[in-house]
Amino acid sequence: MRRGEKLIEALLLASASASIIFFLSIIVFLIKESLPLFAAVSPMRFLFGTVWNPASAINPRYGVLPLLSGSLLVVGIALVIAIPISLASAIYLSEIAEGHVGTILRGILELLAGVPSVVYGFIALVILSGLLHSLLHTTYRLNALNGALILSIMILPTITSIASDAISSIPKEFREASLALGATRWQTIRNIVLPSAKRGIIVASMLGVGRAIGETMAVLMATGNSPIITLNPLRSVETMTAAIAIEMGEVVYGSLHYHALFAVGLLLFIISLLINLSAIHLGYRGETR
C-alpha cells in the first residue's frame, strides 16, 4: 500500500503546484504577446504617450497614458467615496450592532459581494446615469463620476467585511482597559480600537483598490469610453480594462493593436500584483478566515 500512498501524495502535490504553473503562464503569455509591440513602439512611448488611437489606419498611436489616467481617475473618486462609508459600516458592524442585526447585515454584504459585475454595469448604464443626468445636467450621460459611483458600491462589501474582521480581532481586554480608565465608548473606539486595527483597515482599503482597478464590466458600461486625459469627473473616460475588453473583440489577432492590448494587460497585471504583494506584506492572509 505504501506505493499507493506515495502516488496519491504526488498527485495532490501536482494539483497544488498547478497554481504556480498557471501564475507563471499568465506572466509568460502576457510578456510574449506584448513583446511585438515593444519591438515597434518603445516602452517609453507606450508608457508616456498621450494618445491612444490604435485603430487608426493612417497614424495609429499606442500611448497608454489616457487609459491609465482614466483608470486612476475613476478608482480615485471611488475610493474617496467608498473608504469612509465602508469604515463607518465596519465600525457599526463590529462595535455598535447588537444581536441579529449585525448577522443580517453581514449576510446582505455577502450577497452584494456575489452580484456579478455586469449587473452593476447595467445599474450604472440604465439607472445611475439617468439619476446623475437629472441631478447635475451632465453633458456626457456616461462619465467618470458614474463609473466611480458604481465602483464604490461594488467595493463597499469587500472593504467593509475585511475592515470589520480587523476591528473585531482586537482583543476585548484593550477595550475593557480603556473603558475601565473612564474613557467613553467612542473615545475607546477612536483612540484604542481603530489605531490597533490600522493595519487591517489599510489592507482592506488596498484590496478595495486592487478590486477597483481590475474591474472591467461595471466601468466599461458606465464611463462612456473616450480615451482622453482629464481630471474632470463629468467627462467620459476609458479605463485600461475597458479598452482591452472592447477592442479585443474587433482586433485582428497578431496585429500591432492586438499586441498593444496585451501590453495594457501586462501593465494592469503589474499594478494589481504590486497592490496584492503589499497587502500580503502588511499581513493579508488570503480569503480564508
Next chain:
Amino acid sequence: MRLWKEQIIFALISLTAYLAIGLALLLLIYLLVRGLPVLSLRFLLSPPLGMRGGGISTAIMGTILLLFFTALVSLPLGVASAIYLSEYTEGADPRLLRLIRVTINNLAGVPSIVYGLLGLSLFVLTLHLGLSIISASLTLSILTLPTVIAASEEALRAVPREFREASLALGATRWQTIRNIVLPSAYPGILTACILGLSRAAGETAPLLMTGAAYYIAGKTLNILGPFMALSTHIYYMSTQSPNPTLTRSIQYGSIAVLLLIVLSLNLAATVMRLRYRRSRR
C-alpha cells in the same frame, strides 16, 4: 466629551451603515421587481430572435455548459490542492508550501480581464481550441481555482486534530485517514467551497468576451467546440450593442433576474450550509 455628542456620532455611523447597505440592497430588489414579472416558461425555453425579441434559452444553456465544464476541471483540482496544503504539511518543504500559498493569494488578486487575455493567448490561439465553450471553461477554471482552494482549505482545517490522531493511532495510513475521517467531516464545507467557486464563474463576463462569447447565435443548440451565448454576456450585448437597447429592456431585466437568481441562490445555499455546519460543530 459629552454623552449626547457621543450619541450623535454613533447615530451617524449607524445611519451611514444602514444607508449604504440599504441602498445597494434596494438596487438589487428594484432589478428583481423589474425582472421577475418577465420570466415565463416561454421566455426561459425559447431562443432569442435576432436580439430584438424571443427568449433566452440559448444564453441559459451556454451558462449551464460553462459551469459544467468549469466544475469538471476546477473542483477536483481545487479540492486536491487544498488537501495537500492542509494535510501534507508535515514533511513537505516549508518554502514550497509558502510559495504555493503566496501564489494562490496573488492569483486571487489577478483581474478577471487578465485571465481573459491568458485564455485567448493560451487556449484559443496556442492550443487551437478556438473561440469556444471549452476555451472559456478552462479560463474560468483557472479563475475560480483560488476561491475553491481557499474555502476548501478552511473546511479541512476546521476538522479537529484529534480525529486525525485517533485514526493514525489505530494504524490507518495518512490517505486512509483523509479519505475515511477528514473528508467526510469536512464534506459540507468542501461542498460550500465548490458552490462559491461556481457562483463566481456564473457571473463572470469579461473573460468570456475574449474566449468565445458571441453577440448572437441563431438556432437552438450550442456546440462545445464553438462560440456560445451566456447570460452575463447576453445582458452586456443586449444593453450596449443591440439595435435599439431601450426597446428590449424587458428582455434585459429578465436575463438579469435569471442570472441573479442563479448566483444569489448559489451564494445563499453556501451561506446557509456554512452556518448550519458551524452550529453543528459546537
